[in-house]
Amino acid sequence: MKIDKNTKILIIGLGLIGGSYAKALTEKGFFAGGLDTDQKAIDYALENKIISVGTVSPTPEYIGLFDLIIFAVYPDAILGWICQNQRYLKKNAVITDVTGIKCSFIHKVQEILRADLEFIGAHPMAGRESSGIENSSSEIFKGANYVITPTEKNTQNAKELCRELGVLLGFSNISELSPEQHDEIIGFLSQLTHCIAVSLMTCRDMNGMSEYSGDSFRDLTRIAKINDTMWSELFLLNRDKLLCQMDMFKNSFDKLYDLILKGDRDGIRDIMKKSTLNRELFDKTKGNDLV
Amino acid sequence: MKIDKNTKILIIGLGLIGGSYAKALTEKGFFAGGLDTDQKAIDYALENKIISVGTVSPTPEYIGLFDLIIFAVYPDAILGWICQNQRYLKKNAVITDVTGIKCSFIHKVQEILRADLEFIGAHPMAGRESSGIENSSSEIFKGANYVITPTEKNTQNAKELCRELGVLLGFSNISELSPEQHDEIIGFLSQLTHCIAVSLMTCRDMNGMSEYSGDSFRDLTRIAKINDTMWSELFLLNRDKLLCQMDMFKNSFDKLYDLILKGDRDGIRDIMKKSTLNRELFDKTKGNDLV
Numbered sequence: 001m002k003i004d005k006n007t008k009i010l011i012i013g014l015g016l017i018g019g020s021y022a023k024a025l026t027e028k029g030f031f032a033g034g035l036d037t038d039q040k041a042i043d044y045a046l047e048n049k050i051i052s053v054g055t056v057s058p059t060p061e062y063i064g065l066f067d068l069i070i071f072a073v074y075p076d077a078i079l080g081w082i083c084q085n086q087r088y089l090k091k092n093a094v095i096t097d098v099t100g101i102k103c104s105f106i107h108k109v110q111e112i113l114r115a116d117l118e119f120i121g122a123h124p125m126a127g128r129e130s131s132g133i134e135n136s137s138s139e140i141f142k143g144a145n146y147v148i149t150p151t152e153k154n155t156q157n158a159k160e161l162c163r164e165l166g167v168l169l170g171f172s173n174i175s176e177l178s179p180e181q182h183d184e185i186i187g188f189l190s191q192l193t194h195c196i197a198v199s200l201m202t203c204r205d206m207n208g209m210s211e212y213s214g215d216s217f218r219d220l221t222r223i224a225k226i227n228d229t230m231w232s233e234l235f236l237l238n239r240d241k242l243l244c245q246m247d248m249f250k251n252s253f254d255k256l257y258d259l260i261l262k263g264d265r266d267g268i269r270d271i272m273k274k275s276t277l278n279r280e281l282f283d284k285t286k287g288n289d290l291v
Numbered sequence: 292m293k294i295d296k297n298t299k300i301l302i303i304g305l306g307l308i309g310g311s312y313a314k315a316l317t318e319k320g321f322f323a324g325g326l327d328t329d330q331k332a333i334d335y336a337l338e339n340k341i342i343s344v345g346t347v348s349p350t351p352e353y354i355g356l357f358d359l360i361i362f363a364v365y366p367d368a369i370l371g372w373i374c375q376n377q378r379y380l381k382k383n384a385v386i387t388d389v390t391g392i393k394c395s396f397i398h399k400v401q402e403i404l405r406a407d408l409e410f411i412g413a414h415p416m417a418g419r420e421s422s423g424i425e426n427s428s429s430e431i432f433k434g435a436n437y438v439i440t441p442t443e444k445n446t447q448n449a450k451e452l453c454r455e456l457g458v459l460l461g462f463s464n465i466s467e468l469s470p471e472q473h474d475e476i477i478g479f480l481s482q483l484t485h486c487i488a489v490s491l492m493t494c495r496d497m498n499g500m501s502e503y504s505g506d507s508f509r510d511l512t513r514i515a516k517i518n519d520t521m522w523s524e525l526f527l528l529n530r531d532k533l534l535c536q537m538d539m540f541k542n543s544f545d546k547l548y549d550l551i552l553k554g555d556r557d558g559i560r561d562i563m564k565k566s567t568l569n570r571e572l573f574d575k576t577k578g579n580d581l582v
Contacts, residue, residue: 125505147503175502182503189500189508195547196487196511198566203543204479204536206569211466212438212476214416216484218573219510225570228563232556239551246548250541252494256486257537260530265523272519275489278497279516282509 001067001094001157003164005029010066011051012081014041016128017098018072019136022050024169027138033066041133050133063088068161071097074233079105079112086114094158095119096165100186102149102179104237110153120158121149121179123186124171129225138170146171149182187241192249194231195242197224292358292385292448294455296320301357302342303372305332307419308389309363310427313341315460318429324357332424341424354379359452362388365524370396370403377405385449386410387456391477393440393470395528401444411449412440412470414477415462420516429461437462440473478532483540485522486533488515 001007009025011018014036022045025032034045034054042054055062063085071078078097089095095117099105102121109119125145128135146166150159159176166174177185201224235242259267292298300316302309305327313336316323325336325345333345346353354376362369369388380386386408390396393412400410416436419426437457441450450467457465468476492515526533550558 125503127505127507145503145505173502177503185500185503188495189504193491193507193511195544195551196491197507198563199544199547200484200487200540201566201569202562203539206572209476209480210573211464212416212436212468212473213480213573214418214436216418216488216514217480219513220484220487221570221573222510223507224566225574226563226567228560228567231563232559235551235559236554236556239554243548243552246544246551248494249491250544250548253486253490253537253541256490257534257541260486260526260537261534263527263530265527268523268526269519271493272489272517272522275492275515276517276519278492279512281497282501282504282512283516 001092001161003030003068003161003168007031007068008033008066009068009070010035010063011070011072012036013071013073013077014038014045014051014054014133015072016131016133016135017124017126018070019045019050019133020126020138020140021070021072021098021124021169023136024138024141026050026052028168030168033062044133050136058085060088064090066090067093068165069093069095071095071099073099074230075099075101075105075237076233079108082109082119083112086112086117089114089117092116094161096122096162098122098124100190100234101183101238103183106149106151106179110151118155118158120154120162121151121182122162122166123147123149123182124166124169125190126171129222131227131230141170143172146174147182148174148176149179150176151179183238184241184244187238187245188248191231191235191238191242192245194223194226195235195246196249197221198226200224292383292452294321294359294452294459298322298359299324299357300359300361301326301354302361302363303327304362304364304368305329305336305342305345305424306363307422307424307427308415308417309361310336310341310424311417311429311431312361312363312389312460314427315429315432317341317343319459321459324353335424341427349376351379355381357381358384359456360384360386362386362390364390365521366390366392366396366528367524370399373400373410374403377403377408380405380408383407385452387413387453389413389415391481391525392474392529394474397440397442397470401442409446409449411445411453412442412473413453413457414438414440414473415457415460416481417462420513422518422521432461434463437465438473439465439467440470441467442470474529475532475535478529479536479539482522482526482529482533483536485514485517486526486537487540488512489517491515 010033012035034051045051126140301324303326325342336342417431439453
C-alpha cells in the first residue's frame, strides 16, 4: 500500500495532535475521517472542514471505510479499541499512532492483530502547551522531527508508508528507532524535561516572581503548563526508563552543586564549556530544519 | 538630577548589554560615550554610530565629561574602577550598573564613594545566548523586566532617575528590590535556571539526539549555550543564595521522583495541576507586558 489520493484516512482522537494531522491531510486533498468520544470535537472538525466525515458512534461500515488508521489518543486506549474493533477494519489496512511512549502497548497490539493488518508506531515530536482541536494547526509539524518505531514484525512497505505520511504532514526530519530505544530517548528528551519544568515551577512560593523574571525562566517553564491526565499516564507507562533519566540528571546537577559549594571555578567553567559545545548540536539541526 | 537631552551618559563595557544600552540611548537622541578595554568594541561602536565618543584609555577630562555612568562589566570589575577613577568623575554624577548580582559589591562601593556621587544598582532582566556588541539590539528590552536595587543610602532622586532610565530603554515593568532580596530571587529565577540547563545538557552522551528532540528540550536548553567566564563568576559571587535555591529545586525534583517510583498517579497529577496554575502567573505578565 502507498498513500495516494484514493487513500482514506481515519484519525481516532481529535485533540491537538489528531486535529493537526486532520488539518494537514485535508489541506493536502486527502479524505480524512474522524472518530472521537466527544461530539463537540466532531462538530468543530466538521464545521471547520478539518475532516470530511466524523462520528462518536461508528458503525462497522464506517470503520471499514479506511485504508490508514491513525491513533491520536492516550496510549492506554489503543489496545482496547483494536481488540473490540479490528474485525471491522478493511482488509490490509495499516494502523499507526502518535503516542509518546511505545513499549507499553506496541508488542501486545502486534501480537493480537489480524494477520492481514499491520501496526507501525510513530511519534511526531511536536506539541503545544494548549490542548484540544481548537488549538490544532498544520504548522506545528514544520521544522519538527518525526520518529518511526518499527519492530521486527513490520514490513518494509509499512515503514515506507509511514515515512510518506511524515513527509506529507510536513516534518523536516524523519528517523527510525526501535520502540525500546525510542522510550529511552524520549524519557530523556521529552519526559525528563517536563519533570524538570514542573519541579522548578513548584519548588517555592511564586507570588510576585513574574515581576522579576527574564526569558530564561519563562523558556524553562513553558511546558510547566501541562496536561496532567496525559503526562501522568506517559510517565507511569515509561516509569523505569524515566527514573533512569532522572537519576542521570540528578547526578549531573549534584556534580555542579558540589563544584559551586567548593568554589571550584575551573570545574564549573569546564562543565559550561561542554554544555555550550553540546548545545550547538541542537542549534545546527534546528537551523537546517528551518531552511 | 533628571535625565534630559543635556545628560551625558558613559557606558563602561560595550558587550551585549552595554552595547544595547548605548544603541537604545543613542536612538533616543542622547549623548552616549563608551569605555572598553577592547579597541575593536570601541571601533565597532563608533563606526555603527552606537556611541558618540569612545576610548580604551580615558583621560581624566574624558571621565569628567559624564553625568550618568553605567557599568556594563563583570561585577568584579566595578569596585576597582571606582577606587581608581572616582576622583575624576563629574560633581554629583550618578552611577548605576547592569550586573546580575548586587550584594557582593554594592555596599562596598557605597562605602568608599565620594560624598557628592551616588551609586544605585539596577538589573535589566534581558539577555541573549550570544555575547558581544555585534549582537546588541535595543529591541531586547521590550517586554522585559527592569529591577532597581536601592539601599538605605540611596536618595529618592536617584531612584527616580533609575526609573526614568528604565523607561527610556523601553522596559515594560520596573520594580524595586533590596540587594539582598534581588540576589535571592535572581538566584532562583536566573542562576538556578542556568544550572538546570547546563546540567541537562551535560548529563549524558548527546550524539544523534538532535534528530529526535522536540521544542521542549530546545527551550529548556537554549541557555545551556553559556558565557562561562561571566556565569561562573556570578554563581560564585552569589554562592550561598544559589545553593539554597538549588536545594529547593532538588527537594521538589526528588518529591516528583518518589511519586513516579511509587506509581502515585494522583500525587503526580496534583503537582502538575499546581505547576499549571503557577505558570499562568507568568503567562499573564508576559501577555500584559507585550500589549
